[in-house]
Amino acid sequence: DGGITQSPKYLFRKEGQNVTLSCEQNLNHDAMYWYRQDPGQGLRLIYYSQIVNDFQKGDIAEGYSVSREKKESFPLTVTSAQKNPTAFYLCASSASDSPLHFGNGTRLTVT
Amino acid sequence: GENVEQHPSTLSVQEGDSAVIKCTYSDSASNYFPWYKQELGKGPQLIIDIRSNVGEKKDQRIAVTLNKTAKHFSLHITETQPEDSAVYFCAAYNNNDMRFGAGTRLTVKP
Secondary structure (H helix, E strand, O other), rough: OOOEEEEEEEEEEOOOOOOEEEEEEEOOEEEEEEEOOOOOOOOOEEEEEEEEEEEEOOOOOOOOEOOEEOOOOOOOEEOOOHEEEEEEEEEEEEEOOOOOOEEEOEEEEEE | OOOOEEEEOEEEEEOOOOOOEEEEEEOOOOEEEEEEEOOOOOOOEEEEEEEEOOOOOEEEEEEEEOOOOOEEEEEEEOOOOOOOEEEEEEEEEEEEEEOOOOOOOEEEEO
C-alpha cells in the first residue's frame, strides 16, 4: 500500500536533548512537509521541501532542522533551541498541483 | 500572506441532522480549497476539495460551496452519523502555500 509512515507514534525526551522524527513516503511525491499541531490551533508549517536536496523554512522553523537526501525521506530534528517542543507533529507529501497526504503523526513530549 | 478563519470551533448535532462549517480567507489569489477530517490520534484525511473555477461540489453526503467574491467557503454534511464525529479543517492554497483554519470539532450525538 502506498502511503506516508511516521515513526515513532509516541516519543518522550528530556529537555535539552535533540530528537529526530522520521517520515517516509512511497507515493513518489516530490514535495514533503512538516506541520506542528497544538490543541485548538490549525496546522502550522515548519519546513517544506519541493525537491531532493532543497528545503525552505515555513512559518515556525526556529528550533527545527530538516534534511532531504532522498525523495522518500524527510526527517525532522527538534533541537534543544525549540522553546516549546511538546506537540503533535505531522508529515505530509504531495505531487504537483494535488492535495496533501498526511501521515498519522508523532506525538512528542519533552519534560 | 493568507489568513484562514474557521467557524464554529465546536459543533454538536443530533444524528441525522445537517452540519455546516464555514471558512473565510484573505488572499483573493488562493485557488484551491481542500477539507480534511482528522480522527483522534490520526493524521488529517482529505474528504473533499474545490477549485476556484467551481462554485459547488458534492460527494454523497458531503458538499462544499465556494463564494469567491466574498472569499468564503463552506462544508455541508447531511444526514450526519456518529462516525462523522471528528475534527474538520479547511485550507486555502496559493502558490505552494497551504494555510489551514483552526479546526472544528464536530460531535454527532446518537
